Amino acid sequence: MSDLRAAFTNNLSALILACGFVLAAIIGSWTFYSVRSFDNALQVTGSARSSITSDTVKWTAQFTRTVGSDQLKDGYDQMRKDAAAVAAFLKTNAIDEKNATVSPVFMDMDYSTNDGMPRRQILRQNVEIRSTDVAGITKVAKNVDALISKGVLFSTQSLEYGYSKLPDLRVELLTDAMKDARARATNIAGSDGHGVGSLKSASIGVVQVLAPGSTSVEDYGAYDTSSIDKEVMVTVRATFTLR
Numbered sequence: 437m438s439d440l441r442a443a444f445t446n447n448l449s450a451l452i453l454a455c456g457f458v459l460a461a462i463i464g465s466w467t468f469y470s471v472r473s474f475d476n477a478l479q480v481t482g483s484a485r486s487s488i489t490s491d492t493v494k495w496t497a498q499f500t501r502t503v504g505s506d507q508l509k510d511g512y513d514q515m516r517k518d519a520a521a522v523a524a525f526l527k528t529n530a531i532d533e534k535n536a537t538v539s540p541v542f543m544d545m546d547y548s549t550n551d552g553m554p555r556r557q558i559l560r561q562n563v564e565i566r567s568t569d570v571a572g573i574t575k576v577a578k579n580v581d582a583l584i585s586k587g588v589l590f591s592t593q594s595l596e597y598g599y600s601k602l603p604d605l606r607v608e609l610l611t612d613a614m615k616d617a618r619a620r621a622t623n624i625a626g627s628d629g630h631g632v633g634s635l636k637s638a639s640i641g642v643v644q645v646l647a648p649g650s651t652s653v654e655d656y657g658a659y660d661t662s663s664i665d666k667e668v669m670v671t672v673r674a675t676f677t678l679r
Contacts, residue, residue, distance in 0.1 A: 477636060478625055479675045482617025484609040487648070490597035490664045493573045495565040499583075499590040502546065502558050511559050515541050518588045519561060525583050526565070529576045537564045562593075570597065570664060596661040599645070602668065606643055609670040614638070617674040625678055633677035641671035 503511035539562040546556040583590040642657035
């Protein structure tokens, strides 16, 4: 009986040991396969650029009057005259009034006196014009002499240029960026005797709208509004299998 038990114990130990070897082999094979799969992938970044011309413009300007604390009534009367002169100027230059927004009168204290006490008030009104006539608005903004000659203290604050078809262009550039990514992957893989297989994953970068020739990209995207002519850049990070 003891011999039978010993034989059974030995056989059971051998079975357990064999199962252990099989399990280890399976785990080893899975690990090897995983490593090979990871090694057989190549991640690259592709990009595409396109030159565009802005098709929208926002012109921000203001006109002001500085008056003493006891001259506020006269100051507001003058602001009304200035606003009428500005409206006439815009009409003369074929700027539709529906594209122009004139703010109410704002009043700021002037603390530039020696004792730091406000003795004058600065009255101002902001003018904002939005248009698709980029060239026309730019020309008018640079030639406001007619207003200045009438005594209106008018000044341009900014000219901002935009592009209304950016969403559609972004889709087109993404296609080109993916082609660029595959071409780069093909060149890299080919140098080591490999071929490029299917796309495993891809992530889209932010859109960069830059001044012509600029390389000043931002992590969260850039949008240059100071230039009429711009360049739009899109990037993708793609992972391909290797053959």
